[in-house]
Amino acid sequence: MKLEDIKKLANLARIDMDDEEMIEIAKSFDPILAYVGQVQEVSKIKNIDLASKEAKDYFLHNITRDDVVTNKREEYTDKIIAEMPDKQNGYLKVKQIL
Amino acid sequence: MIDLKDLTIEKAHESLKNGEYNVTDLVNEYLKVIKEKNSEINAYLEIYPDVLEQAKKAEGMFKNGTTTLMTGIPMALKDNMLFEGHIASASSKILENYRATYNAGVVEQLKKQGAVFLGRTNMDEFAMGSSTETSAYGNTKNPLDTSRVPGGSSGGSVASVAMNGALVALGSDTGGSIRQPASFTGLVGLKPTYGAVSRYGIISMGSSLDQVGTFGKTVRDAEILFNAINDYDVRDSTSIKKEDRLKPEILKKKIGVPRSFLSGDGTDPEIMKNFEESCEKLEKLGYEIVDVSLPLIKYSLAVYYIICPAEVSSNLARYDGMRYGISEEADNLYDVYTKSRGKGFGKEVRRRILLGTYILSHGYYDAYYNTAIKVREAIKEELTNIFKEVDVIITPTSPFMPFKFGEKMDDPISMYLSDLFSVPANIAGIPAISLPAGKNKDGLPFGLHMMAPFLREDILFTIGKDFEKLV
Numbered sequence: 001m002k003l004e005d006i007k008k009l010a011n012l013a014r015i016d017m018d019d020e021e022m023i024e025i026a027k028s029f030d031p032i033l034a035y036v037g038q039v040q041e042v043s044k045i046k047n048i049d050l051a052s053k054e055a056k057d058y059f060l061h062n063i064t065r066d067d068v069v070t071n072k073r074e075e076y077t078d079k080i081i082a083e084m085p086d087k088q089n090g091y092l093k094v095k096q097i098l
Numbered sequence: 099m100i101d102l103k104d105l106t107i108e109k110a111h112e113s114l115k116n117g118e119y120n121v122t123d124l125v126n127e128y129l130k131v132i133k134e135k136n137s138e139i140n141a142y143l144e145i146y147p148d149v150l151e152q153a154k155k156a157e158g159m160f161k162n163g164t165t166t167l168m169t170g171i172p173m174a175l176k177d178n179m180l181f182e183g184h185i186a187s188a189s190s191k192i193l194e195n196y197r198a199t200y201n202a203g204v205v206e207q208l209k210k211q212g213a214v215f216l217g218r219t220n221m222d223e224f225a226m227g228s229s230t231e232t233s234a235y236g237n238t239k240n241p242l243d244t245s246r247v248p249g250g251s252s253g254g255s256v257a258s259v260a261m262n263g264a265l266v267a268l269g270s271d272t273g274g275s276i277r278q279p280a281s282f283t284g285l286v287g288l289k290p291t292y293g294a295v296s297r298y299g300i301i302s303m304g305s306s307l308d309q310v311g312t313f314g315k316t317v318r319d320a321e322i323l324f325n326a327i328n329d330y331d332v333r334d335s336t337s338i339k340k341e342d343r344l345k346p347e348i349l350k351k352k353i354g355v356p357r358s359f360l361s362g363d364g365t366d367p368e369i370m371k372n373f374e375e376s377c378e379k380l381e382k383l384g385y386e387i388v389d390v391s392l393p394l395i396k397y398s399l400a401v402y403y404i405i406c407p408a409e410v411s412s413n414l415a416r417y418d419g420m421r422y423g424i425s426e427e428a429d430n431l432y433d434v435y436t437k438s439r440g441k442g443f444g445k446e447v448r449r450r451i452l453l454g455t456y457i458l459s460h461g462y463y464d465a466y467y468n469t470a471i472k473v474r475e476a477i478k479e480e481l482t483n484i485f486k487e488v489d490v491i492i493t494p495t496s497p498f499m500p501f502k503f504g505e506k507m508d509d510p511i512s513m514y515l516s517d518l519f520s521v522p523a524n525i526a527g528i529p530a531i532s533l534p535a536g537k538n539k540d541g542l543p544f545g546l547h548m549m550a551p552f553l554r555e556d557i558l559f560t561i562g563k564d565f566e567k568l569v
Contacts, residue, residue, distance in 0.1 A: 009452045012459075013411065014418070014432075016440030017448065025449050031511050032453065038400040039469045045393070048472040063335035079199040085425035094420060095431040 001029045100127045102262040106315070107171055107322045110265060114160060114170050121153040121160070121170035125214055128172045132216070132263045140238045141257035143177055145217040146184055156212040168326045169212035174258040174267035177218040178225060178301040179310075181205050188301045189221045189233040192423045192442025202299025203331040204268060204310055211326055216264055219254025223444045224414065225275055225303045227251050228516035231507055232446040242283060243542060246500040249279030249516075252313070256283040259313050266323045267313045272304045273402050274496070274520030276311045277532035281495035281545025284534045286320040286562065288312050289520075291553045292527035293338040295324075296331030302413045304406040305336075307524040317533070317562035324555060338553070346556045353380055353561075354390035354488035362396075364515060365497040372544040373494045376535050379568045380492075385561070390488060394480045397473055398522040403514060404457055404470035405525075410447075411454025417442060449510070478526045485551040490561060493519040495532040495545030523549045531558040536569055 006022040006029075017025075042048075077090075086093040100119060113119055129149070136142050146152075156170035175181060178188045180198035182205075187193040201209065208215075222232040230238045230253025240248040241261040248257045252269030259267050260283040269276040271289040280287025289311045297308055310327065314320040331337045355377065360370070377387050419425035419438025426437035443451070457466040484491065496516050506513040523530035528549055535546040546565065550557040 005456075006452065009455045009459075013451050013455045014435040014439055015443065015448055015451065016433075016436040021445070021448070025452060028449065028510050029453065029456070032403065032514075035511055035514075036400045036403045036457075036466065036470075039397055039404065039473045040465065042394065042397055042473045042476065043469060046476055048476050065332065076199055079197075080421075083196065083199065083422035085419065085422070092421060095428075095434060097431055 001026045001033075100124060102127060102131065102265075105265060107167055107265060107319050110171060111165075111167050111169075115165070121156040121214065122150060124170065125149060125153045125172050125216070128216060128263060128265070131261065135241075135261045135263060138239060138244065139241055139257050139261050139263075140236050141219055141254045141261060141263055142174065142217040143187070143189070143220050143235050143254070144185060146181070146215055149214060149216055152214045156214055159212045166211040166326070167322050168208060170214060172214045172216050172265050173208075173323070174217060174219045174255055174264040175205070175215050176252055176255050176267070176269050177221050178270060179205060179218075179268060180299040180301075181215060181218075184218070186218065186301065187234075188224045189235055190223045190442065190444065190447070191234040192417045192438070193301075194234070194424060196422050198299070200299060203296030203333060204327045205299065207296075207327050207329060213326070216258075219252070219258050219267065221254055222251035222275075223447050224301065224410070225251040225270060225272055226410070226446050226450055228274065228278055228513050229501070229506065230254065230279075231503065232444055234444055237503055240283060240500055243500065243540070246502055246542075247282070249282035249496075249500065251275040252279050252287075255313055256280055256285055256287070259283075259285055259315065265314075266319050268310060268323070268327075269313055270300060270303075270308055270310050271520075271524065272307045272309075272406060273524050274517035276313065277520045277530060277545070277547060278496045278516055280313060280532040281543065281547075282500040284537070284543035286314050286317050286534065287532045288320045288324055288555070288558065289523060289530050290324060290328065290555055291338070291529045292524075293336050294529070294553065294555070295327050296329070296334045296337055298331050298333040304409040305413060306409060307402070307406060309524070317531075317559055317566050320531070321559045328555075344553045346554070349489050349557065349560065350487075351384060352386045352388055352488045354388055354484060354491045356392040356395065356491060356493065357389045359392060359396055360493060364518070365494065366499055368538055369494045369497065369499065369544060372535055372538075373546070376492070376546045376565070380561075380565060383564045383568065388488060390484050390491065392480055392484060392491075394473070394477050395522045398477055398525045399514065399518055401470045401473050401477065401525055402517070402521045403453075404466045405474065407450045407454035408457050408467050409454070411451045411458065414443070414447070414451055446510075474525050477522065481522065481526045481528060481549070482551070489550065489557050491549045493547045495519060495547040499538070499542050519547050528552050529555045529558060531562055533562050533565055534569060
């Protein structure tokens with residue numbers, strides 16, 4: 001993998017990194033991707049059709065809950081605000097976005 | 099003086115009930131050991147300031163007769179479990195100042211039962227690692243040989259129990275993070291069925307793989323702690339409802355060994371020799387050992403290193419320097435994100451986020467993620483079918499003995515291979531346990547790994563207790 005590609009990924013993932021580390025990551029990606037690429041061999045051994053499986057076989061189904069209030073008003077407000085790095089009058093303060 | 103080395107939950111419960119000692123006495127004994135050993139071992143990152151208050155509450159339960167087996171039992175929490183009002187950092191710098199605003203489901207249940215949480219234990223950052231070396235807060239040493247790692251990611255939790263600094267502990271397991279460290283420190287480590295134990299309030303790594311589990315010095319201790327948290331939780335949408343949980347069935351007394359999976363040359367010969375001895379012990383106990391063919395499970399680790407980084411890259415998007423955790427000063431919003439995340443995340447975490455970002459990117463999604471989820475279903479099917487023939491499948495827990503610090507840090511693939519035998523259980527969502535299986539001439543422990551069908555933890559306990567008698 002090229003350094004340029006790693007730079008694009010770091011940008012997508014919003015992580016500030018120096019070139020030295022990105023070169024190291026680029027180097028480590030090749031053996032990792034070769035290793036995980038083994039999964040493609042399986043499709044040669046076995047034809048897997050997910051659509052044919054019944055959802056109940058795998059406990060895969062949507063879980064819904066009633067849309068009701070489960071806690072008291074402002075029960076957690078103070079604790080959550082206390083965690084905010086920057087706040088003003090009970091609001092989270094962020095940099096201008098427009 | 100209380101003998102902490104051979105103490106079990108049931109023994110402690112009897113003594114607390116008889117008034118031989120009270121909860122505060124017991125807790126103080128553990129605090130003494132921690133004070134003596136933790137500066138070297140670094141099992142705990144913090145001893146909770148309210149430990150003695152918790153002990154007093156548990157004493158109240160003994161006075162008014164509302165105890166359970168867990169009442170007054172001093173235990174450790176992994177640093178990725180939320181305990182209201184206390185720091186939970188996942189051993190990352192990005193959460194160094196994060197104070198939990200609510201209790202995790204498991205914490206709430208154990209609190210109700212009067213368990214005493216001594217402190218939070220060191221781990222690989224966000225549970226990404228197999229040696230606890232990726233923690234932002236220093237290495238944890240293996241109490242059995244301090245030149246070696248305790249395994250990971252739940253390295254602090256196992257070290258706390260192995261150094262007699264806690265009676266039992268909770269860990270979490272995404273690919274082997276309970277079982278491999280249990281094996282490295284001579285403990286019992288249980289990863290329950292996916293959905294058996296609540297994940298509510300556990301800092302997520304790979305949400306389709308993560309599961310909370312238990313550590314003890316005996317199978318019975320790991321079982322008691324599991325029973326205390328084995329419950330449906332409406333706040334975890336993957337939690338299994340009571341009516342869907344299975345009842346125990348009679349054992350076939352047959353144990354499967356996937357010979358072709360074990361025949362690779364990566365496993366330490368000393369470990370294979372010990373494994374053969376374990377098989378003989380199980381035969382002596384009346385179990386029939388049969389060879390089983392599982393051609394697909396060898397792909398589990400490859401599947402894991404696709405699905406897990408993919409889930410990591412989306413789960414860790416929430417740490418952005420906005421609502422909690424560390425936040426770096428910058429001129430604009432984009433730079434606050436990149437600088438906070440750049441400074442807050444360690445190397446291995448950054449690598450995995452980037453790997454997940456790549457795997458999920460438009461051009462590679464089909465080749466990696468889409469293929470991996472298909473292979474995952476095929477592995478599940480393969481394992482489900484084999485359990486029609488055998489009660490459990492056994493392997494060694496890890497292909498390597500506890501290794502030295504730094505030995506695998508520069509070679510990610512070699513580190514990842516630590517989980518070769520433990521990861522299929524996470525891929526399939528089935529329960530698995532690591533049992534102590536003796537020691538080598540240098541006193542380093544071996545682990546025997548056992549996987550059971552969906553929701554059949556009971557089989558692991560039954561066979562585990564049998565095996566324990568012969569080790």
